[in-house]
Amino acid sequence: MPELPEVETTLRGISPTMENRTISEVVVRNSSLRWPVPEEVQQACGRMVRRCWRRAKYLLIELDPLADGAVGGLLIHLGMSGSLRVCEAADAVRKHDHVDVVLDSGKCIRFNDPRRFGVFLWWNEPVQDHRLLKSLGPEPLSRGFSGDLLRQKSRGRKGAVKNFIMDGKIVVGVGNIYASEALYMAGIHPTRPAGRISAQRYDALAAAIRDVLGRAIMHGGTTLRDFLDSDGNPGYFAQELLVYEREGLPCFQCQAPIRRKVIGQRSSYYCPKCQR
């Protein structure tokens, strides 16, 4: 289940293969992803990849501008079960390999997604104005993210802090696994109303979010069930997890059994003694 560290790992895996290469072909075998893969993605053919980058969990393949200066490129989201792998264009196609981006080098970026919650779209506007990106909050690893920001945006909010930090309009890239982890590290109970948390504790939470995401990226992400990086390898952060999927097991700090509770339709894990 790709969260921000898994998307970042994927980005780092595909960038060297894609940047400064020309896209020779885009092969769509199955266009029924979250939204249909549009015919416009064929506009990528014959154009060079200027830069691969990431905004939230969206991967952006930015192409060199056309003669008239028009920018454009591919927008990819891995959804729940998606992955991109680097292979040879001639390699055998596997189950759920929905789209290929073939490069002039003969290499291929192959999009595989069993659950098809993923996204493969074309963009040609200033990408920050794209409907999927325009109302997103700051990147958690950027300077624009801080405890002060969380504190300010939480004013008047009565919902659980766990839902608050998973809201992409507040801060992007904090998914279900890392939300539980960061709240545990900061000693904050996941159901606590977001508006009832001190500035000092929000500082600790922002630091925990940065810390856990940064460390997960260093480990190549978390593989619980199906995440694979662009070389087909799992991530190794699962062994570092402190509470996620540890229901009933002793808290590493106080030995109390870790609890699981569904908050906002999602499993949340926490220590009832260490988190208030």
Added chain:
DNA sequence: CTTTACGCCTGACGGC
């Protein structure tokens, strides 16, 4: 404005 529930989809797993 905030908050909540839903649905898209396949694979893994448990019970019978």
Added chain:
DNA sequence: TGCCGTCAGGCGTAAA
């Protein structure tokens, strides 16, 4: 062995 129900979850969207 097979079948069926349940769960997993990112996130846009509709509804409250």
